[in-house]
Amino acid sequence: MYTPEYLEDFSRKVFEKMGCSPADAKAATKVFIAAELTGLPSHGMTRIKDYFQLWQAGRINVTPNIRIVHESPSTAVVDGDNAIGMIAATKSMEIAIEKAKTAGTGWVSTKGSNHYGLASYYTLMAIEHDMIGISMTIANPLVAPTWSVTPMLGTNPIAVAVPAKSYPPFSADLATTAIARGKLAMMAKKGEKVSLGNVQDKDGVPSDNPDILKEGGSILPLGGHKGYALSSIVDIFSSVLSGANFGPFCPPSLAYLPVKDEKVGDGTGHFFGAMRVDAFQEKDVFLKQMDLWIETFKGAKPAKGHDRVLIPGEIERETRERILKEGITIIEPIQKEMKNIAEIFGIEFEMGK
Amino acid sequence: MYTPEYLEDFSRKVFEKMGCSPADAKAATKVFIAAELTGLPSHGMTRIKDYFQLWQAGRINVTPNIRIVHESPSTAVVDGDNAIGMIAATKSMEIAIEKAKTAGTGWVSTKGSNHYGLASYYTLMAIEHDMIGISMTIANPLVAPTWSVTPMLGTNPIAVAVPAKSYPPFSADLATTAIARGKLAMMAKKGEKVSLGNVQDKDGVPSDNPDILKEGGSILPLGGHKGYALSSIVDIFSSVLSGANFGPFCPPSLAYLPVKDEKVGDGTGHFFGAMRVDAFQEKDVFLKQMDLWIETFKGAKPAKGHDRVLIPGEIERETRERILKEGITIIEPIQKEMKNIAEIFGIEFEMGK
Numbered sequence: 058m059y060t061p062e063y064l065e066d067f068s069r070k071v072f073e074k075m076g077c078s079p080a081d082a083k084a085a086t087k088v089f090i091a092a093e094l095t096g097l098p099s100h101g102m103t104r105i106k107d108y109f110q111l112w113q114a115g116r117i118n119v120t121p122n123i124r125i126v127h128e129s130p131s132t133a134v135v136d137g138d139n140a141i142g143m144i145a146a147t148k149s150m151e152i153a154i155e156k157a158k159t160a161g162t163g164w165v166s167t168k169g170s171n172h173y174g175l176a177s178y179y180t181l182m183a184i185e186h187d188m189i190g191i192s193m194t195i196a197n198p199l200v201a202p203t204w205s206v207t208p209m210l211g212t213n214p215i216a217v218a219v220p221a222k223s224y225p226p227f228s229a230d231l232a233t234t235a236i237a238r239g240k241l242a243m244m245a246k247k248g249e250k251v252s253l254g255n256v257q258d259k260d261g262v263p264s265d266n267p268d269i270l271k272e273g274g275s276i277l278p279l280g281g282h283k284g285y286a287l288s289s290i291v292d293i294f295s296s297v298l299s300g301a302n303f304g305p306f307c308p309p310s311l312a313y314l315p316v317k318d319e320k321v322g323d324g325t326g327h328f329f330g331a332m333r334v335d336a337f338q339e340k341d342v343f344l345k346q347m348d349l350w351i352e353t354f355k356g357a358k359p360a361k362g363h364d365r366v367l368i369p370g371e372i373e374r375e376t377r378e379r380i381l382k383e384g385i386t387i388i389e390p391i392q393k394e395m396k397n398i399a400e401i402f403g404i405e406f407e408m409g410k
Numbered sequence: 411m412y413t414p415e416y417l418e419d420f421s422r423k424v425f426e427k428m429g430c431s432p433a434d435a436k437a438a439t440k441v442f443i444a445a446e447l448t449g450l451p452s453h454g455m456t457r458i459k460d461y462f463q464l465w466q467a468g469r470i471n472v473t474p475n476i477r478i479v480h481e482s483p484s485t486a487v488v489d490g491d492n493a494i495g496m497i498a499a500t501k502s503m504e505i506a507i508e509k510a511k512t513a514g515t516g517w518v519s520t521k522g523s524n525h526y527g528l529a530s531y532y533t534l535m536a537i538e539h540d541m542i543g544i545s546m547t548i549a550n551p552l553v554a555p556t557w558s559v560t561p562m563l564g565t566n567p568i569a570v571a572v573p574a575k576s577y578p579p580f581s582a583d584l585a586t587t588a589i590a591r592g593k594l595a596m597m598a599k600k601g602e603k604v605s606l607g608n609v610q611d612k613d614g615v616p617s618d619n620p621d622i623l624k625e626g627g628s629i630l631p632l633g634g635h636k637g638y639a640l641s642s643i644v645d646i647f648s649s650v651l652s653g654a655n656f657g658p659f660c661p662p663s664l665a666y667l668p669v670k671d672e673k674v675g676d677g678t679g680h681f682f683g684a685m686r687v688d689a690f691q692e693k694d695v696f697l698k699q700m701d702l703w704i705e706t707f708k709g710a711k712p713a714k715g716h717d718r719v720l721i722p723g724e725i726e727r728e729t730r731e732r733i734l735k736e737g738i739t740i741i742e743p744i745q746k747e748m749k750n751i752a753e754i755f756g757i758e759f760e761m762g763k
Contacts, residue, residue, distance in 0.1 A: 058678075127466050127513075127689075127690060127691060128689075129513065129514025129517045129686065129689035130483055130484065130513045130514055131483065131513045131689070132514040132515055132685070133691040134690050134691065150735070154535075159483070160482065160483045160484045160514075161481075161482025161483055161484040161485040161513075161517075162482075162484045162485055162515060164515055164685065164692050165516075189651075201705060201710070202710055202720075203719075203720065204713050204716040204718070204719055204720065205711060205712055205713055205716075205719040206709045206710075206711050206712070206713050206714075207710035207719075209707060209710050217639075217643050219646055219650075227642070227646065229639035229640075229642065229643060230568055231635075231636040231639050231640070232636075233636075234568075235633065236693040255715070260713065260714045261712075261715075261716070262713075262714060268450075279632065279633040280632040280633040280637065281590065282584075282722075283584040283585075283586075283632055284632075284633065285722070286570075286582035286584050286722040287582075287584070287640075288571050289580070289582065289707070289722060290582060293572055293580065293703065294698070296692040297572075297596070297696065297699050297700055298685075298691065299690065299691075300691060300695070300699070303699075303703055303706075304703070304706060304707065305706065317589055321699070321702060321706075322699075332517065332651075333482065334651070336480075336482035336484070336485040337480060337485055337487050337519050337651040337652065338480060338487065338651065338652075338653060342653070343650065346650050346653070346656075346674075346675075347646070347650055349674060350646065350650055350657070353562075353656075353657060353658065353674075354555060354562060354642070354657065357555055357559075357560035357562050358558060358559050359556040359557055359559070360554075360557050360558055360559050360610070360613065360614020361557055361559075361613045361614050361615060362614075363557040363558075363614070365557070366555050366556075366557055366558040366560075367556065367557065369635075369638070369639040369642060398754075
């Protein structure tokens with residue numbers, strides 16, 4: 058078991074050794090720790106190795122000039138200058154929040170970025186300013202449009218956080234696919250079948266094989282053509298509005314995947330929004346009404362076999378509280394990755410904690 | 411078969427007889443005609459009777475003072491003053507577009523409104539101004555949150571339209587439910603079963619009975635808890651931001667359903683967005699890139715048994731072209747509703763065209 062502080066200290070040192078400024082190293086690390094505490098290790102410590110390898114391959118800029126390249130009172134396009142995704146994304150969300158302070162809302166479409174980690178992290182930045190936060194991103198293409206067999210879209214998540222007065226924020230973070238790639242990998246390891254409607258084979262025939270991606274198959278969008286539309290909206294807002302690579306041109310976030318020959322823009326794209334709640338209503342009126350919303354939905358009658366109805370974000374918060382108490386579990390293969398990087402950089406990392 | 415002009419003329423006269431101004435009668439009618447041409451008669455001429463009955467019951471304000479009650483450079487809350495939904499919504503989207511002209515984007519949350527018809531209609535208003543259009547609304551509660559049996563949310567659609575240069579706009583309009591109520595009714599009439607995952611019974615047990623809503627059942631959200639989160643976001647943006655009735659308090663849009671005793675706000679809520687594409691990029695650069703996006707997705711390989719991959723909005727446009735050529739079919743029961751209103755108001759309506 059590791060404490061968040063221990064992992065944070067380690068991660069910051071790694072990013073600093075790669076050449077990041079202390080502020081940037083801290084910003085990137087905060088997203089990893091948030092992912093571990095949310096119970097999403099796929100977006101946590103294991104990504105240190107991914108970014109380390111991208112850096113080794115010269116595919117990441119650790120001293121980026123992240124800047125606004127186009128703007129209006131409520132909007133900006135940010136060029137991430139090939140930064141680590143979490144650094145470009147944190148800066149972009151800060152700009153959205155600044156815009157919202159004067160214009161009521163702020164909307165930033167970011168290009169020239171890379172994998173940004175946990176989508177909900179950025180939405181929660183807005184909460185501290187009594188704003189609604191919105192965050193979405195493109196990702197490696199694994200998902201075929203309806204009636205197609207070509208992987209064109211990523212898991213393309215949409216995250217939204219809304220502040221309340223007496224309760225923790227409403228916080229939704231959802232991939233626009235029927236199933237996550239990580240879940241498929243887990244099912245394959247256990248020898249399980251995946252229920253129909255989640256993946257298809259290379260010809261577009263429904264499949265129950267969780268390993269079908271390795272045979273040219275693809276993940277299906279959430280709920281069929283509706284998920285295809287949602288995922289497309291994420292793609293357009295993140296990558297067409299900003300001028301990043303859209304859809305199938307999304308740059309790979311892993312060093313062992315080759316850089317794509319064909320580009321239609323700059324790097325990976327994200328989209329961020331911040332809406333001041335008092336741009337719509339008196340702050341206190343809104344926050345109290347959100348309390349009433351939460352109480353109303355908590356008051357719904359549970360289905361048979363359940364004892365409560367959840368508000369989006371509730372499970373993640375409970376997980377966070379549990380992990381904060383128990384400590385963060387890092388599985389051995391990831392510990393080894395971290396140890397390996399520690400040795401290369403001459404920093405400390407204790408395995409088996 | 412009716413021409414759009416014939417139905418438009420009839421609908422305008424009905425709204426004028428109810429006391430609407432000519433401009434308001436025209437605005438409301440345009441949404442109905444758009445629904446008929448999109449092949450969605452459930453949001454077309456049959457709604458004339460619904461609004462007529464609400465008006466007879468004194469539940470609609472035909473001379474509303476629709477106005478901004480709170481604003482910032484990029485936002486407004488609009489009070490629909492209990493107007494016909496299409497009139498409040500058209501005015502709200504116009505305000506969003508005006509805001510976007512100066513602030514880059516415009517965001518309007520509307521309260522005191524009623525059923526607004528076709529969500530995509532308002533998004534397409536933005537296209538003419540080289541803006542991305544966004545529209546969402548709450549609706550009668552039929553959908554239970556995940557793990558619950560209480561209908562708390564409506565079909566809560568999300569619509570987004572994006573302009574392109576040489577192609578018609580990308581236009582997505584999706585309910586955040588697994589299945590539409592109208593489709594269930596159709597299946598019940600045909601004696602068909604509905605596949606599991608679409609509806610549940612009053613205890614939350616999965617059901618294949620399309621008539622289950624009549625027995626206390628509910629519709630399930632799109633793709634489980636993800637759809638619940640999406641529907642909640644629509645509810646919060648439309649009705650908590652504006653101060654309308656949220657979730658289970660959504661006022662019924664049919665006169666035979668009693669007015670609810672408990673209110674938590676004013677009328678029905680909607681949410682609208684307009685984003686100037688040149689607030690993000692040079693207009694022509696963006697529009698050309700959207701062309702490339704459309705061409706790229708059209709170029710995906712079709713699945714077995716299909717000969718093309720669709721862009722959201724394509725089917726609706728083809729339907730529109732066909733109906734414009736063939737004429738609009740109004741089924742006899744709806745013709746009778748129209749004839750009945752025509753006689754009350756002393757206006758012409760020819761059945762059996």
